[in-house]
Amino acid sequence: MFTHRTTPRLAYWILGSFLLTTVLAGCDLFGSDDEEPAADEVIVIGTQVDSDFLTTGEFGLSATPLDAGGSAILDENIDAEVDLRPAGGEGNTASELEQSIDLVASVSVDRVRRPSGNDLAVPVNLDGSGSMSGNDPDRSRVDATEAFFDELEASGVSFESAVFEFPGFNTDPDFDFTSLYQGFTSDTDLLREAADQARSSGGTPMWESLEELIAYSETERPNSNYEKAIVLLGDGIPNGGIVTRDEVCQAANDAESPIYGIGFGPASDVSDVAQSAAVEQMRRISECTQGTYIGVPDEDLEAAFAGAFAGMAQGTSQGSLAFNVQVESGLEQVREQGIQRLEGTLRVTSGGETVEGDFLFGVPEANTTGAFILR
Known part of the structure; x- marks a missing residue:
């Protein structure tokens, strides 16, 4: 019987060769991408697009990747890429636009919003103007x-919500601009009944109502004990004139309550009746509170609303990744051709699995009337 004895020096050489070989082969002995949770779905929540987009080519994108069990994958080093293209519209099909403009964009994770682990308190403020x-x-x-309440319930997190509307008033609590239809509760039946009280009458004291809502929310469910967020739905320009947007931003940030804005009609950047001032207000209140904005299209409004609320339910309950997207080339063609809508696909890879989600936004350039021209 022949016995081979490896000397210590030879053993070290063999081990070193093995390590070098595995590294060169792309295998990391101390952890690999395959050890990360496998991505099963990505929920695109909304966008953050500044008014100078056509100059900077930069915008934000908020999304929540999920594994097969529905848990968020909040990895700041997650692999991501974005395909960006002109959306179809007046005079052009999407395919013709794609052939005429070659957009190249890079993407990176700018911020991770991780849930605190506390119960979620997320009120909804509905625009009830005329x-x-x-x-x-x-x-x-x-x-x-x-449907938003159903999504929260299905997420499995401990949550409470409340339903507000503006304009309105309540004597208890002492609101001047807000109707409180249901205080904080986890009873989704009560919340649904409260939402059904929504009406259409009066002006748009959005900032005044948000200030009252934030103060009430912080008193009833302080951020020291709760994960906080606010869902805002609006269609127009605030006209209360007493409270400013900056004051609301400060109050929301003090309460650690990001505002997730859903704009439709004039306040939607992908609506046929979009108004730049209304869109700008909804975008900015979301951005300044580290929330996100989504404009819903005119077509199939119910499905568009449901999709927006579903995404925000995931973002508020599970956390999210804020991506920074930089258009590297093709922006000049967007300017020259007057493209007013861009659509894109976000692809994220985790655990060897790649998933994707689509998004759409209006290019923030106004004409002389102050309205977006959506082609």
Whole structure:
């Protein structure tokens, strides 16, 4: 019987060769991408697009990757890429636009919003101004709000919500601009019944109502004990004139309550009746509080609302990744051709699995009337 004895020096050489070989082969002995949770879905929540987008080519994208069990994958080093292209519209099909403009974009994780582990307190503030009768005649916002509560319930997290509307007033609590239809509760039946009280009458004291809501929320469910967020739905320009947007930003940040804005009608960047001032207000209140914004299209409003609320339910309950997207080339063609809508696909890879989600936003450049021209 022949016995081979390896000397210590030879053993070290063999081990070193093995390590070098595995590294060169792309295998990391101390952890690999395959050890990360496998991605099963990615929920794109919304965008953050500054008014100078056509100059900087930069915008934000908020999304939550999920594994097969529905848990968020909040890895700041997650692999991601974005395909960006002009959206179809007036005079052009999407394929013709894609052939004429070659957009190249890079993407990186800018911020990770991790849940604190505390119970979630997320009130909903609905726009009940008179314009709602024309912009949402079928009261799709009610069905979508009810679906939002269902999504929260399905997420499995401990949560409470409350339902507010503006304009309005309550003597108990002492609100001047807000109707409180339901205080904080986890009873989704009560929350759905409250959402069904939504109406359409009066002006748009959005900032005044948010200030009252934030103060009430912080008193009833302080951020020291709760994970906080606010869902805001609006269709127009705030006209209360007493409270400023900056004051609301400060109050929301003090309460650690990011505002997730859903804009539709004039306040939606992908609506045929979009107004730059209304869109800008909704975008900015979300951005300044580290929330996110989504504009819902005019077509199939109920489904659009439901999708927006579903994404925000995931983001508020599970946490999210804030991606920074930089257009590296093709922006000049967007300017020259007057492209007003861009659509894209976010792809994220984790655990060897790649998933994707689509998004759409209006290019923030106004004409002389102050309205977006959506082609």
